[in-house]
Amino acid sequence: MRALVLLLMLFAVLPLRAEEVVAGLSQDRVSLTVNFEGSEILIFGAIRREAPLPADSTLDVAVAIEGPPMPAIIWRKARRAGIWVNTERQDVRAAPSFYAVASTAPLRDILSPEADLTYRISPRLAIFEARGTVDVHDPAVFTEALIRIREREGLYQQLDGAVNLQRDTLFSTRITLPKQIVEGRYDARIFLLREGEVIDEFETFIDVRKAVFERWLFNLAYEQPFIYGLMALAIAVFFGWGASALFRFVRS
Amino acid sequence: MQVYLPIAETSVNAFTLLGVGGGVGVLSGMFGVGGGFLITPLLFFIGVPPAIAVATGVNQVVASSISGVLAHLKRKTVDLRMGMVLLIGGLIGSIIGIWFFNLMQRLGQIDLIVQLSYVIFLGIIGALMFQEALRALMRAKDPNARRRKLHVHTWVHNLPLKMKFRASGLYISVFPPLAVGIGVGILAAVMGVGGGFILVPAMIYLLGMPTKVVIGTSLFQVTFVAAFTTMMHAVTNQSVDVLLALFLIIGGVVGAQIGTRVGLKLGAEQLRILLALLVLSVAGKIAFDLLWTPAELYSVTVPRQF
Numbered sequence: 001m002r003a004l005v006l007l008l009m010l011f012a013v014l015p016l017r018a019e020e021v022v023a024g025l026s027q028d029r030v031s032l033t034v035n036f037e038g039s040e041i042l043i044f045g046a047i048r049r050e051a052p053l054p055a056d057s058t059l060d061v062a063v064a065i066e067g068p069p070m071p072a073i074i075w076r077k078a079r080r081a082g083i084w085v086n087t088e089r090q091d092v093r094a095a096p097s098f099y100a101v102a103s104t105a106p107l108r109d110i111l112s113p114e115a116d117l118t119y120r121i122s123p124r125l126a127i128f129e130a131r132g133t134v135d136v137h138d139p140a141v142f143t144e145a146l147i148r149i150r151e152r153e154g155l156y157q158q159l160d161g162a163v164n165l166q167r168d169t170l171f172s173t174r175i176t177l178p179k180q181i182v183e184g185r186y187d188a189r190i191f192l193l194r195e196g197e198v199i200d201e202f203e204t205f206i207d208v209r210k211a212v213f214e215r216w217l218f219n220l221a222y223e224q225p226f227i228y229g230l231m232a233l234a235i236a237v238f239f240g241w242g243a244s245a246l247f248r249f250v251r252s
Numbered sequence: 253m254q255v256y257l258p259i260a261e262t263s264v265n266a267f268t269l270l271g272v273g274g275g276v277g278v279l280s281g282m283f284g285v286g287g288g289f290l291i292t293p294l295l296f297f298i299g300v301p302p303a304i305a306v307a308t309g310v311n312q313v314v315a316s317s318i319s320g321v322l323a324h325l326k327r328k329t330v331d332l333r334m335g336m337v338l339l340i341g342g343l344i345g346s347i348i349g350i351w352f353f354n355l356m357q358r359l360g361q362i363d364l365i366v367q368l369s370y371v372i373f374l375g376i377i378g379a380l381m382f383q384e385a386l387r388a389l390m391r392a393k394d395p396n397a398r399r400r401k402l403h404v405h406t407w408v409h410n411l412p413l414k415m416k417f418r419a420s421g422l423y424i425s426v427f428p429p430l431a432v433g434i435g436v437g438i439l440a441a442v443m444g445v446g447g448g449f450i451l452v453p454a455m456i457y458l459l460g461m462p463t464k465v466v467i468g469t470s471l472f473q474v475t476f477v478a479a480f481t482t483m484m485h486a487v488t489n490q491s492v493d494v495l496l497a498l499f500l501i502i503g504g505v506v507g508a509q510i511g512t513r514v515g516l517k518l519g520a521e522q523l524r525i526l527l528a529l530l531v532l533s534v535a536g537k538i539a540f541d542l543l544w545t546p547a548e549l550y551s552v553t554v555p556r557q558f
Contacts, residue, residue: 034495036256037263070554075360077549083368083542086360086551097554145550179254179263214258221259221490229486232311232494233479236501240315241322243505 033211044172060110060193067098068184074142090142095127102159102173112196154178259493269499277507282515288445307485309444313478315501324468331419335472341433342477349441374535385524446474
């Protein structure tokens, strides 16, 4: 509801443009709790226009959600002495840990390559290979492999036709954040497209955080690893010794 | 029911984890093995990253061997002096192993190294156990079979720095037990195992220790080396997941109690053959993964940075 109120307020204060997009999210906060199994985000919004609806072109909407970018190493295996070994690598300076694009139609039909380059909408353009360390002759194959692997894990998603646009005014789509997402600020961008060009853009964020207990464990592991290690050992000793003592007690 | 593992940063089914811990616990209770060499590969199979599986597996070893070592200490079936020498070797080995582990992780080869060591060691141990169990079966049928000589002195036992190990009735150089300890320490760090499956035969055949102190002394060494290795993994690469460990330990301690009862009712030799076959099949599955052309030639690793 808060999002809807915000949306209405935005309607009131935005400066005039031919067509403008305003949008909201079903939740702007995702908490990674002990039983986290993934989360579905509903993205909805409306198009506000002052002038009458242009008749000569169609309106399209694309929604992109991008997780915090991180460096990565892509390995390729080759057979060495009969076994499969990682042999070649391509370093990636930054690749989004999560990337989903939903659109009313396939991206290549509604988005010109120039606009794509400017706004970096398709997943391929969100990945930045490391320069200078290129020791493979086909870096593009490695980047495609990265996209392929992450698509299989549900971390990268291309959802053509998943945005539902009603009467050129109201739109909505659902994007699933899988269970293995990392923490951080997720950037949600909504684009209005006509004739391959971006005519308006709206940006908002989703905050993905570990819940209190998970956060505490994670911080302890990284900031006080010695104490964390002692705790791990204490748990092992307590349960290992405690359980056998308990069973002995039960038996006698 | 899924559990989110904060260090592994993924969710795994809680009942799968309890099942893995419990199943391995039953086996360890039945056969008197620590079970680390089964837990770690099973964790690979259910999708836990290898580095986390190794470090958490070694934490689980502490839990599964602590009550055993306390019982043996009470019964005075631990050669403390030998245990200390093996332990010093184990700590040195653990440091070497952790260094090697972190180096291989940086080079992107840790999965390969871990898998290769599993294939080699599980393959050898499985084959030896199988052969030993078969021979024992034969011996049981033939009561007049010749008994093996208890222990043979070779030149390695006569190296300098000789020491008296009263509880074991040995007067040998400290270098062989030190070397055995180092080897086991390396394995503990790289494979996430206690190393009892290497240590016990090494103590009997290489060092010539009497069997009555072998189990207690090996548990003594394994517990402390595993505890030290857990600390090293936690401090150097933050790969111990306590939540994962908790589920494995709970499943494991309950399973071990069941396994002990079951083990008492079944014939020991048939059990040994079963365990040998199980070990061989785990080794076979990992070997198959290395030899078979993978469906995906590429893999992605995310370096940890702060």
